[in-house]
Amino acid sequence: MDEAEVQRRIESLLNCESIHVLGAGLKSDRPAHRLVHDLDQRGWRLVPIHPNDAGGAILGRPIRASLEAADPPSVVVFFLSPQRTMMALIRMIASVPREDMPLVWLQPGATDEDVSALLEEGGYDAVTETCIVRFIEAHDLQSKAGTKPQPWFHQVLSSTTQCSVWSVHEGAETMGNDGGGEHEWCGDARDLERSNHLVPRYIRSLRRDKETFEALGQRLAQP
Numbered sequence: 001m002d003e004a005e006v007q008r009r010i011e012s013l014l015n016c017e018s019i020h021v022l023g024a025g026l027k028s029d030r031p032a033h034r035l036v037h038d039l040d041q042r043g044w045r046l047v048p049i050h051p052n053d054a055g056g057a058i059l060g061r062p063i064r065a066s067l068e069a070a071d072p073p074s075v076v077v078f079f080l081s082p083q084r085t086m087m088a089l090i091r092m093i094a095s096v097p098r099e100d101m102p103l104v105w106l107q108p109g110a111t112d113e114d115v116s117a118l119l120e121e122g123g124y125d126a127v128t129e130t131c132i133v134r135f136i137e138a139h140d141l142q143s144k145a146g147t148k149p150q151p152w153f154h155q156v157l158s159s160t161t162q163c164s165v166w167s168v169h170e171g172a173e174t175m176g177n178d179g180g181g182e183h184e185w186c187g188d189a190r191d192l193e194r195s196n197h198l199v200p201r202y203i204r205s206l207r208r209d210k211e212t213f214e215a216l217g218q219r220l221a222q223p
Helices: 003-015 031-038 082-095 113-122 132-138 189-194 198-204 213-220
Strands: 018-022 045-049 075-078 103-106 152-158 164-169 181-188
Touching (some): 003 132, 031 132, 181 189, 189 213
Parallel strands (some): 018 045, 018 075
Antiparallel strands (some): 152 164, 152 181
């Protein structure tokens, strides 16, 4: 990475609000999980994504089941095997308009010749040379957004009533999915506003005039 590219990456990170992290689940010994701890106080809205741990949280950041469950990303970090990276990239390329493709940041071990060829031949914006945490720490970066953990919302299918149950969570805890049923969707107010997932799309239809998305989520959690 030459100096011009370094400066371009610095500007991209400083000006983005969110970093979506594929592979960030509840196993505390995994690098993707540690990223949330390492970047906790640096101002980015961190968006962990892990299908097996969806509905849990890392330091108050809800774990989404997929990229599609979250808001459209601007930076996506891959903590996946090359094979899973390839599958995730193909899904992203198929579903995201070319002009909206995020910066792809491949952590060490996430790429191989096939992944590199896909990115190069497609002309996609990607970083493969360095760990994003080391890059941020080396340049002492802080997001201009200054985001802190926000209240988040969780919908599960109750195992007793077979009805969907909506709840709100606050605080900076790390927790498993204790929603009392099968995970259907979780996210914060930004996801609620922008995600194209079926659940937030329906919830948006319940919004009152001039009601904020956080207020909407809080209202629906009231008994």
